[in-house]
Amino acid sequence: MSDALDRLLVEIRACRACEACLPLGPRPVLSAGADARLMVVGQAPGRKVHESGIPWDDASGRRLREWMGIDSDTFYDPRRVAIVPMGFCYPGRAASGDAPPRPECRSLWHPRLMPLLPNIGLTLLIGQYAQAHFLGARRKRSLTDTVRSWQDYLPTHLPLPHPSPRNVGWFKANPWFEGEVLPTLRGRVAALVADDGAPADVCRSGFSRDR
């Protein structure tokens, strides 16, 4: 399983399938290990992440790790956390914010990637694109309603708002999120990333800069 995943990650990182639509060119950013029990599905890398090549290497990532109650070493350990966005490359800008993830990316790679991650016990669905795909008709009318119905999707999925600083207004308007959702999120994450004794240096993703 691990060899197959390693081969697929090499194939993904060489992908140029939608190169013509990517303003800065392909740079797939994802991280996954066959033993991971927690998966983070976001939208697509932003420009800063495109430049660093490190997923969630920005203010949104710092808030996400705070929500999850884990440090960078744990977050970037693919043995514990698979980081698999809906689109793997920076899609450029739209009228407001970043463009949507390239749709061909998910359909091209997720069906091959997900079977190689058989131990995932919880998938964090961050933002509308991940929620639309993974929840389908079970998604509510708005992101707020979907996140407010978070208990409907456990134990396998947990919908979250995007932790972007642009959403500070949403966080303030919905204090139940911090009071009700985050304690459950932290408890589930702590259980799923608990150290199983494997030597960490064997499993590092290669994201080595200070975080």
Ligand code: SF4
């Ligand atoms: S966004 Fe996805 S499909 Fe497009 S080049 Fe990057 S990895 Fe390939």
